[in-house]
Amino acid sequence: MTFPVQKSTLPFWRTELHPLDTHRSTEELPSEADVVIIGAGYSGASIAHHLLEKSKASNKPLSIAIVEAREACSGATGRNGGHLKPDPYMRAAGALQKYGKEAAEEVASFEARQVKEIKDLVEKESIDCDFVVTRASDVCLYEDAHQELKRGLQQLKKAGVSTADGVFYSDSRTAEGVSGVKGAKGCFSYPAGHVWPYKLVLHLLSKAVSAGVNLQTTTPVTSVTSADNGKWNVNTSRGSIRASKVIYASNAYTSSLLPEFKKSIVPVRGICSRIVAPKVDAPFLSNSYILRIAPGEYDYLIHRTDGSIVVGGARRDFFSQLDQWYNVTDDSKLIEPAKHYFDNYMQRHFKGWESSGAYTDKVWTGIMGYSSDGFPHIGEVPGKAGQLICAGFSGHGMPQIYLSAKAIADMVVNGQAVEEVDLPRVYRTLRERLEDEGNVTLESWAKVTKKAVPPKL
Ligand SMILES: Cc1cc2nc3c(=O)[nH]c(=O)nc-3n(C[C@H](O)[C@H](O)[C@H](O)COP(=O)(O)OP(=O)(O)OC[C@H]3O[C@@H](n4cnc5c(N)ncnc54)[C@H](O)[C@@H]3O)c2cc1C
Structure with a gap:
């Protein structure tokens, strides 16, 4: 099992903690929510942000809970290099070779656009995050x-x-x-x-909490099981939340809740x-x-x-x-x-x-969370209606996450299909991707070290 461990090493970014770092909006977990987001890193916070924006714009109020295993932004986002570096050629060149010109353009420009998106957000909301x-x-x-x-x-x-x-x-x-x-x-x-990632994420979380989102830190989700009427129970040691939509923003740890992603993330x-x-x-x-x-x-x-x-x-x-x-x-x-x-x-x-x-x-x-083909998994979990995933950023999430989260919000609030939202086609999570036996990380390791590719997980 791949749950986050307690007492992680101390990154520079977590030396100035926000009052919401160990926040629990209510003493008990809410028993119901329209949407439960698992994970309070850049993905979870961005998804909450876009859900709120879109539900406000379309006048469809949503009850949202975020459940986080450790402190807010204590995963990869709180311990990364702070580099928002859209890749203009490496990933695009790979996509060009494997999937053609349109896919390459989507991959490259989707990343490039995120610098401007974050610049606009930081300016509009005067976010103090050293951007x-x-x-x-x-x-x-x-x-x-x-x-x-x-x-x-x-x-x-x-x-x-x-x-x-x-x-x-x-x-x-x-x-x-x-x-x-x-x-x-x-x-x-x-x-x-570049950015102070913790400060950016805590700004988004703080805004979400002020708008009524229920944030529950230090509460690991142990399983997600089916409930009646097509809903899902998000289970923790502190109780369960019944939700219409469950969104996995749990990146590296996703396969502990979704074993079908074991080889893929x-x-x-x-x-x-x-x-x-x-x-x-x-x-x-x-x-x-x-x-x-x-x-x-x-x-x-x-x-x-x-x-x-x-x-x-x-x-x-x-x-x-x-x-x-x-x-x-x-x-x-x-x-x-x-x-x-x-x-x-x-x-x-x-x-x-x-x-x-x-x-x-x-x-x-x-x-x-390294994905086996190098691209993240965004969209509805194959075979699990009402469960969505936004994970597998392969050490490169800063220029991919904000707009991927927006795509997820369009799917949830506006009921759009993954093919209809603004998202590179190679990011869509598909059964074929889960079944593919390739693994770009191990293949490049084997090439560099001249060792044999180890057996599959
Ligand atoms: C050392 C390092 C350097 C990096 N440098 C860069 C960089 O410079 N530029 C860049 O683009 N990317 C970088 N990355 C990658 C980048 O940080 C990630 O791609 C990005 O932060 C992923 O965000 P996330 O929200 O999806 O995941 P995370 O920030 O990991 O958030 C996932 C959250 O889910 C929680 N969670 C997991 N399982 C459960 C559960 N069962 N119940 C409840 N909560 C759960 C975790 O505790 C965690 O807080 C780096 C990563 C590392 C580790």
Whole structure:
């Protein structure tokens, strides 16, 4: 079973807690709700936000409860890299090859649009969440990655996929100067953002609670069983809620409640850190980053407005050891082989940082939900009318979740089918996807480590 463990490592983002962190709107669980959302991360909070907006617009009031196993935003969202980095080419190039041009365009532009959506939301609601619009520099430190990205970008340009136009490419002569990264062989930059994810999510939750949503933290859902009249019982140790619609926003942990997703959404442990530069004159970085260091090895990094750096990845030190990260749900422990990876990180990789005195202030872990084909599962759970899923973001939820949640809200409030909502077709959860035996994570692990693909879960 893959329920969230208690007493997780402390991420930087959870050092300033909101009054709703352990909130329970009522002492007892409500006995009924129109909609129960399981999970109070970015997905759960965004779904509640869009449900409220749409039910208000269509004058169809809804009673909504959110049930969260631990504290609010204590899952992957509260422990990620804060990087809202729409991928303009990697996923789209994969989709182009496998599903064709239209699917590639949908995947790429759906992600790209989310920076503007969040910018508009933050401005409209004056959300205090350190949101910054920037450009992401995707820096290749080895030639194969450089050539692969270049090839993918060319294919997308040729196919007319819109996001390819926003990418600025620097070749091996200029990549180091443009990026400031030592040994850069190529650099691709494109629009992105970064954010304090906990503050964004707690704003959405707080607004939802003020609008009457019943939030119940520290209440793990143990099962969902059928009730009469086509309704569902959402069961917890504190009692059950009878609901017409149940929405799984439980990401990595989904298969403990929906075993049919066991092969399709697998918990994967990641590690992240905050680096502090004590000297006021540490070089300023205007962009956010991905550093592709070696096959299977990459880091992601944002430069915060307080001068600190949040950087995650560290695969160099643990990727080959599958038991450290694959099918792991324990975020109460660090990934042991990688716990010192971030020491001297800035000095190692960035020009001008050698004598910055930058040091690792915090290291934490978090659990992501990796989907077996790399795309999230959004829509009605096959064979379970009234149950919907919004999960499986493969460590890349920040540019996918907000609009996926909006699609879910359209299905619930307006009764639209998954084919009718604004959602890339490859995100739709389908029985064929659940039955597919492929697994992109294990296949790429086997390719990099030259080991055999391990037996299926
Ligand atoms: C170390 C790390 C770094 C990352 N960096 C980035 C990044 O920089 N950019 C990016 O785009 N993505 C990043 N990600 C991925 C990103 O954080 C996720 O894709 C995203 O936060 C998923 O949001 P979510 O709401 O679906 O899941 P979560 O935030 O995990 O929320 C799911 C919630 O459901 C709750 N839950 C689960 N089971 C139950 C149950 N049975 N009963 C009740 N509640 C339950 C959990 O406790 C949890 O709070 C990173 C992830 C990690 C771990």
